[in-house]
Amino acid sequence: MIIIFFDARGIVHHEFVPQGQTVNQEVYISVLRHMREALRRCRPDLWASGQWTLLHDNARPHTALSVSRFLTKHNITVLPHPQYSPDLSPCDFFLFPRLKKRLKGWRHENIEAIQAAAMVELTGIPKESFTSCFQDLQKRWQQCIDCRGNYFEGDRKH
DSSP: OEEEEEETTEEEEEEEOOTTOOOOHHHHHHHHHHHHHHHHHHOHHHHHHTOOEEOOOOOHHHHOHHHHHHHHHTTOEEOOOOTTOGGGOHIIIIIHHHHHHHHTTOOOSSHHHHHHHHHHHHHTSOHHHHHHHHHHHHHHHHHHHHTTTOOEETTEEO
16 A cells, blocks of 8 residues: 655655555554655745645544644644545545556566556656646536535536
């Protein structure tokens, strides 16, 4: 499993979760600490201005009280994410489908080889694709508003 943070300019931070490790609130707080350091290093403009927002879904580790306290303590603004809305998650509609498509059908000798192949694909995504992803996210938000929160998939309203 990979936990990845990205913005319209590209990947900010990633971590592979060790095999068998459950991502609980303690693990997620550790990842958030690493993400903050990565953001400070690779996006100093955003770090200095504080003009960045975290979008993560409603997975249990993301919504745990200890995580909420960590986010509040570090003045991390979180964009609310509607429940059961994968079409509003850039990982679900952009990043992971792209990664799966590129790696589908390949055999790898071990976990490290899979991770290396995944990183080759992820780092090969052009900046323009990340920018386009966030433009698409804005369109999807508007579609959700237009549908009054009713379910939609891609461009199809239900």
